[in-house]
Amino acid sequence: MQVNKIRLTRRAALTVAAGLAAPAVAQAQSFPSKPLRIIVPYTPGGTTDIATRLIAEPLGRALGQPVIVENRAGANSIVGAGAAATSPADGYTLVTVLPAHAANATLQAGKLPFDVINSFSPVSLMVTSPLVAAGSKHIQATTLRGYLDYAKERPGQVNFGSSGIGATAHLAMEQLAILTGVRMTHVPYRGTQPALQDLMAGHISIMFDTISSFRAQFEAETIRPLAIATAARSSFMPNLPTVGEAAGIAPFDASTWCMLLAPARTPQPIVDRLSEEVGKIVREPAMTRRLEEIGFVVEGRTPAATGQFLAEEVQRWGNVIRTANITVD
Structure with missing residues (x-):
């Protein structure tokens, strides 16, 4: 009798899990069915804006839907990143962030309306410079x-x-x-x-x-x-x-970068699709040459590698901020 109860419990759990996964799978299969937007949390014309606009047009062609770039500047990227963090987790709103996003985890500790890591799903580290x-x-x-x-x-x-x-x-x-x-x-x-x-x-x-x-x-x-x-x-x-x-010191490596994030809990198949398309775009020879002319190094990293990189940057710059006693007040 006990064995049968365990089997029934496991079966029920699997049924519930399948039921929860089904909407996400269906959502991913129909994606995209409308235009996307990428929030740039800075004014037009800067590094983030240039890189995002270069990638947005071919991304739209690859997805079969327009990709609109929306500039939402303010508070050292917090305004734009916050707007993305609170958007529906459906793949239609993304945000491009710079290293300031990683630094804000320490500089603005306890003051941010979102978590720099946990409020987002990493999509792609697009380029570094x-x-x-x-x-x-x-x-x-x-x-x-x-x-x-x-x-x-x-x-x-x-x-x-x-x-x-x-x-x-x-x-x-x-x-x-x-x-x-x-x-x-x-x-x-x-x-x-x-x-x-x-x-x-x-x-x-x-x-x-x-x-x-x-x-x-x-x-x-x-x-x-x-x-x-x-x-x-x-x-x-x-x-x-x-x-x-x-x-005369050990190797010293420091870059600015442009990273594409989605709201947390965006279905992984959608995240993977977006990351794959961005990777193809930045590695296309003509696009690579264009980006290198500006001074970018092509990356196009996977979601997992992007998430790891962001966590490392948060830790690295957090250590510097604490050691140097840097504040924004």
């Missing part, structure tokens, strides 16, 4: 080691800039300072361009940002390229030493 250290020509040093030595001799007196508190460019420099024992003063700006203007004017001495942000000034020789934050030298600038080489 390695950071480059650039120096003001108002400093006589010509190498990254020279700039760091200059700053070390003047604790707290040398300024470095970034596009804002919690940006990868900010946190990467803080991590480099921790590793080299250098103490500099952070000057946050509202975006890369005003920081770059002050770098050229000599108001700040050094900063990290992407190759695409610096390219025109490197060519005009108004700022000095110092090092690239990759483990090995990059094909983008093969003559530029790595940060590890130039600073």
Whole structure:
């Protein structure tokens, strides 16, 4: 009698599970039946917006439905990410996030209207873009080691800039300072361009940002390229030493990135379909060339690999934020 009860219990559990799974399977089979939207939590024209729009059009063709890009800027990506987190988990609303999303887990701990990891289903790490250290020509040093030595001799007196508190460019420099024992003063700006203007004017001495942000000034020789934050030298600038080489430290790798997320509990078949299509798009030769021209490294990672990468970034930048005692207040 007891054996029969166990069998019935297991059978009932399987029946319930099948009943719960059936709507998700049906939903995935009919997907997509209407236009999709990708929220970009920043203003138009930035790195996230450019990468998203490049991928949105071919994604729409692959899915047979328009993919609309919606800019919802505010609070260092929190407004747009929050809108995505509270949208129906049906695959029709996605969001592209930058490393600020990972940093917010620590910078805004206890204040966010969502969980940086658990409120989302990872879809794809679409592209990355390695950071480059650039120096003001108002400093006589010509190498990254020279700039760091200059700053070390003047604790707290040398300024470095970034596009804002919690940006990868900010946190990467803080991590480099921790590793080299250098103490500099952070000057946050509202975006890369005003920081770059002050770098050229000599108001700040050094900063990290992407190759695409610096390219025109490197060519005009108004700022000095110092090092690239990759483990090995990059094909983008093969003559530029790595940060590890130039600073005399272990390999130092820091990139900005564009990651596609869906609301948590989006059916996995839909997530897998979206991830597969994005991977095909970024690896298509013409698209790869276009992205590389801008300064992106093609990724197109799976949902599992994307989720792992996000968790690692949350931990990495959280450690830097706590060690450097960074706050947004």
